[in-house]
Structures are given as C-alpha cells and as structure tokens.
Amino acid sequence: MEFETFKEFFSLENIQNLLSQYRSFGPLPGVLLPMLEAFLPVLPLFVFIMANAAAFGLWGGFVYSWxxxxxxxxxxxxxVRKYGQKRLFLFISRHKRIKKLLDWIERHGFGPLFLILCFPFTPSSAINVVAGLSKIKTSQFVLAVLCGKLVMVFMVSYIGYDVRALFQQPVRTAITGVIIVILWFVGKQLEKRLTQGLSKKVKSK
Incomplete structure (x- = not known):
C-alpha cells in the first residue's frame, strides 16, 4: 500500500464510517483501534481519537480512546519486560541512542514520561518498548501512562468533538492547561507515596 493510499484509507471520514458500520459491536471498535496503534505506530492515533469523539460523543469517545x-x-x-532478554531486544538495547534513552528514563522516572505522553505526536510506541527494557519501576510507568494519556486523549477528543469551540470558547481551552498542571501535581504525590510504600516494604523484610 502506497503512502498516499494509506493516508486516504485512514482519513477521519473513513474511520468515522468504519465506526458507524460496526456500531452493533458497541464500544469495542472504539477501544481496539487506539490499542492497535501501540503495536503498529504508523497508524494515526490522533485520527482514531477524533473519530471516537465524533462517533460516541466527547465523554464516551474519550473513555474508549483512553x-x-x-x-x-x-x-x-x-x-517487552517479560521477553526483554531475547536476542532481538538485546540487539535494540545495545544501540547507542537507545542506551541514552534507557539511561534518561531510568534517571528521571515519572515526570518526563508524563510530559512526553501528554502530547499526541510524540513517539509513545518507542517509549513503551524502551521503558520495558529499562529498570524503571512498573508503578512509575503505569502511573505515567494513565495520567499522561488521560491529558492527551482528552485534548484530542475535545478537538475532535468540536473544533470551533477551541476558538470560540478560549476559557474552555485554558482549562486543558490547568488539567495538565493538576495531574502533574497529583502524579508526583502518588509517585512519592508509592516510593515510600516500597521503601517501607524493603526495610521491613
């Protein structure tokens, strides 16, 4: 499939038509399409989220996409964490740039991951693989994914639900920025509690 044909097939209109055709399956198509993007990063996650918001409404589309x-x-x-010692993953982890990214993720943990995952055009698929290869705590990664994707999916869903509102109602647009700050603070507090909890468990053993 040529790139132009690929772009046409995965247009917003085509995905909306696809969701309409399989509406009898309920929310399943709306959940599966964004899930597939994690395995096939060439798929347009941005389009899937916007189509979900248009097809299922702002909140329904947001929840299914998230x-x-x-x-x-x-x-x-x-x-990746389970099979990370396999030959393919060992080869990937030895790459110079991958090593730097691994070190960066291990040093910084939740904070930068959260920010990266807040934005829809960052290489989140690559981040998932590298995080699995790294020594980052599972709790930190899960927390970063849940919070970061929450912000990203909501912003894209909002755009997909009503593009004109972004310009006609700037106050509502500003709320998105406030949500990012709040989730950042809450995420850091949760991370501290998780870290403290793990430290206590280690000391008690």
Missing amino acids: LGTCGGALIVFFL
Whole structure:
C-alpha cells in the first residue's frame, strides 16, 4: 500500500464510517483501534481519537480512546519486560541512542514520561518498548501512562468533538492547561507515596 493510499484509507471520514458500520459491536471498535496503534505506530492515533469523539460523543469517545491507548501501551510494556532478554531486544538495547534513552528514563522516572505522553505526536510506541527494557519501576510507568494519556486523549477528543469551540470558547481551552498542571501535581504525590510504600516494604523484610 502506497503512502498516499494509506493516508486516504485512514482519513477521519473513513474511520468515522468504519465506526458507524460496526456500531452493533458497541464500544469495542472504539477501544481496539487506539490499542492497535501501540503495536503498529504508523497508524494515526490522533485520527482514531477524533473519530471516537465524533462517533460516541466527547465523554464516551474519550473513555474508549483512553482505555484503548492505555491498554495497548501497558501490554507492549509488559511483553517487552517479560521477553526483554531475547536476542532481538538485546540487539535494540545495545544501540547507542537507545542506551541514552534507557539511561534518561531510568534517571528521571515519572515526570518526563508524563510530559512526553501528554502530547499526541510524540513517539509513545518507542517509549513503551524502551521503558520495558529499562529498570524503571512498573508503578512509575503505569502511573505515567494513565495520567499522561488521560491529558492527551482528552485534548484530542475535545478537538475532535468540536473544533470551533477551541476558538470560540478560549476559557474552555485554558482549562486543558490547568488539567495538565493538576495531574502533574497529583502524579508526583502518588509517585512519592508509592516510593515510600516500597521503601517501607524493603526495610521491613
């Protein structure tokens, strides 16, 4: 399939038509499409989320997209973590740039991962693989995915639900920025509690 044909097939209109055709399956198509993007990063996650918002409404589309994209990211992470010692993954982890990214993720943990995952055009699929290969705590990665994807999916769902509102109602747009700050603070507090809890468990053994 040529690139132009690929772009045409995965247009917003075509995905909306696809969701309409399989509406009898309920939310399943709306969850599966964003989930597939974690395994096939060439798929347009942005389009899937916008189509879900248009097809299922702002909140329905948001929930289905969030469940799908988080589920896909966590499945990839756990698969890589389990089979990370296989030859393919060992080869990947020895790459110079991958090593730098591994060190960066291990040093910084939740904070930068959360910010990266807040934005829809970052290479989140690559982040899932590298995080699985790294020594980052599972709790930190899960928390970053759930919070970061929450922000990203909501912003894209909002755009997909009503593009004009972004310009006609700037106050509502500003709320998105406030949500990012709040989730950042809450995420850091949860991370501290998780770290403290793990430290206590280690000391008690």
